Amino acid sequence: MEARPMASVKPRVFWAALTGCLFCSGVSTAFADGEVNVYSYRQPELIQPLLDAFTKETGIETNVLFLDKGLVERIQAEGVNSPADILLTVDIARLVEAKEGGVTQPVLNDPVIQKDIPANLRDPEGEWFGLTTRGRVVYASRDRVTQKDITYEELSDPKWKGRICIRDGQHSYNIALFASMIAHHGVDYTREWLTGLKNNLARKPDGTDRTQAKSIFSGECDIALGNTYYVGLMLTNDKEPEEKEWAGAVRVIFPNAADRGTHVNISGVAMTKYAPNRDNALKLMEFLASGEAQEIYAKEVFEYPVLPGAQPSDVVKGFGPIKPDPLSLTEIAAHRKEASELVDEVGFNEGPSN
Incomplete structure (x- = not known):
């Protein structure tokens, strides 16, 4: 999907082409309290309703970098200085690639995530989990x-x-x-x-x-x-x-x-190895695993919720x-x-x- 000009995008959501900038100039507060930086393989318009709901509930702003490939390599190249907090993917292979590439860290001892996400949709070593x-x-x-x-x-x-x-x-x-x-x-x-x-x-x-x-x-x-x-x-x-x-x-x-x-395949999420806003990132991950986020996913993205008991949209039921x-x-x-x-x-x- 071709990236749109930044002027056409909602404030605080930043798209990038493969040769584009990373959290372009004007985002000098990327490491400040109250923010979380998202690297996403998933098109921003598909996750924006979730991020809006998260910000409304927590007050934590989100910055998004979208690329259709190469995010793991980018995080590797950035190393300890990477601004990325979490990685959103559209495929199990992307999650495994990120884990094998050494750019993630385990978080699944978190009780909220363990409670909400079925075990078969979580990495056995705790480095990623499925969202839908x-x-x-x-x-x-x-x-x-x-x-x-x-x-x-x-x-x-x-x-x-x-x-x-x-x-x-x-x-x-x-x-x-x-x-x-x-x-x-x-x-x-x-x-x-x-x-x-x-x-x-x-x-x-x-x-x-x-x-x-x-x-x-x-x-x-x-x-x-x-x-x-x-x-x-x-x-x-x-x-x-x-x-x-x-x-x-x-x-x-x-x-x-x-x-x-x-x-079936999954969209999923992992926390990056050097997440500078780790606490905020964990809050976002917990939110994405919640019933509220699952309902938004079902309604807006037409995928199947992973939360036990959550229902797909009427369109998908059809x-x-x-x-x-x-x-x-x-x-x-x-x-x-x-x-x-x-x-x-x-x-x-x-x-x-x-």
Whole structure:
């Protein structure tokens, strides 16, 4: 997502392109009491309602640096002088990358976080925890696809030849799914499966999850892989009403609902190793784990709350019930390198070979 000019952004929320500034001039109080500095892989407009609620409740201001990649490397380069307090991510792989990169610190002995976040969504060593979950589902054309059930394994079936769209195979959302296939079936099976999926593509992998819905709407393909929350965002996008048409053209199918369940991923958070505003950072993390924040996430971002008993939005409920694959996210993350290598090995991003 392209960064917007700073003048168009709310006060105290700072966006940066990959070559942009870090907490640009005029933010001389970045280390002052009453503030917390957030490095975010998640688009600012998706987290702004949460940050606004946090500031209203606590009086603590937030500064946000958004980049779509390279935040871990940036924190490493900044070292002990890094202004970052917490890291927000959109994928388990990003959390594992941050931990393995040595830029996080354990905080999960915190009683509030332990109480509110299920154990399977927390790092065993306490260095990150999940905030929300989302399913990696099939978008199916309402007009051209009649079947109501599907499996990930079926996506390599030749009956789908020329009918599937997908974003870049190396994108973290797809790598996590491919890694889950390795965890369930092994490398050899996944190589063959990925080759079959590639040969069923309608075009080269490209675009975003929203693009895949648009391609179904235009008739370029009949099914696609995408995250659940994008459908909610499109269905409610009053600023770009054409997205409502794209989303209205697709039906969400939860793969493997009849057996192991649908692959899910998380958005998550970690405290940075040298957080200069540690107390404020911990307050923000506790808030993000709270019922209030979970309700905001469900309503504004259309993801599934991780707090036991918290309900998704009515829009998301309209997709039908989700049965999450219980496979450990840390186990999935352990296979991400193999998954990435397979994408290159089979030439997935080159698109169908015949």
